[in-house]
Amino acid sequence: MVKWSDFERAAIQDIFSKISYDAVGRAALSRCLIVYPWTQRYFGSFGNLYNAAAITTNPKVAAHGKVIMAGLEKAVKNMDDIKTTYKDLSVLHSEKLQVDPDNFNLLGDCLTIVVAGQMGAAFTPEVQGAFQKFLAVVVASLRKQYY
């Protein structure tokens, strides 16, 4: 079981209480599709992803950013057992969506950059450490049901 220090727990709750889910979801997903363009392979039905401008204004990208943030919120609310909380999500990503799990780290990196940009100096090294630990647990839980 993952052990969270009081600081880490508080930092994660604080981040998610402060960020705009809509803005962060959309910004992180669009950044991922722009910085790591091969991730677009999973979004063939999203229409125009031809350039950065198209991606950042694409309404399906914005909508899906919200879906992702809702998923992360489940982890934030169940920090002591993300693995069980994410069991069905893991099966979904593995069996139905068939996403290469290495992509989770790419989206995670973009989330970190976007949250850093939003929080500015409040995103201290220690807070960054807590956030990246949280993302690592999320990613590991999403990978769990792959075989």
Next chain:
Amino acid sequence: MTMSLTDKDKAAVKALWAKISKGADAIGAEALARMLVVYPQTKTYFSHWPDMSAGSGPVTKHGKKIMGGVALAVSKMDDLSGGLLELSELHAFQLRVDPANFKILAQCLQVVIAIMFPNDFTPEAHVALDKFLSNVALALSEKYR
């Protein structure tokens, strides 16, 4: 990941560098301090430092040195292997830093740039810088074996 730099990437990196280079020393120090906290295994390379905290003498000095290397890479963008040859030999034979750490430092640099220059570190600038730093890491690794 050895995706080579297009003319567009080079222009984007140079444009970003023009905006951030005045703050280079601060970026370097902050990125290094951050790396030591977020990726504690990297502290193993600095066990000879009496103080590894943000703002300390060794961290500030070394952050500046690192950014000197980045500035050199920006100026030698058209031939990173040639331009960074000496630095590659230094890292390969003397420092023997595991190359996986180049990616870690690159990530910390980008987080700091995102914090300090949120309006300039657009997705377009991000992809160009990410590619550039990957190529720098590759050039630095050239002499390892």
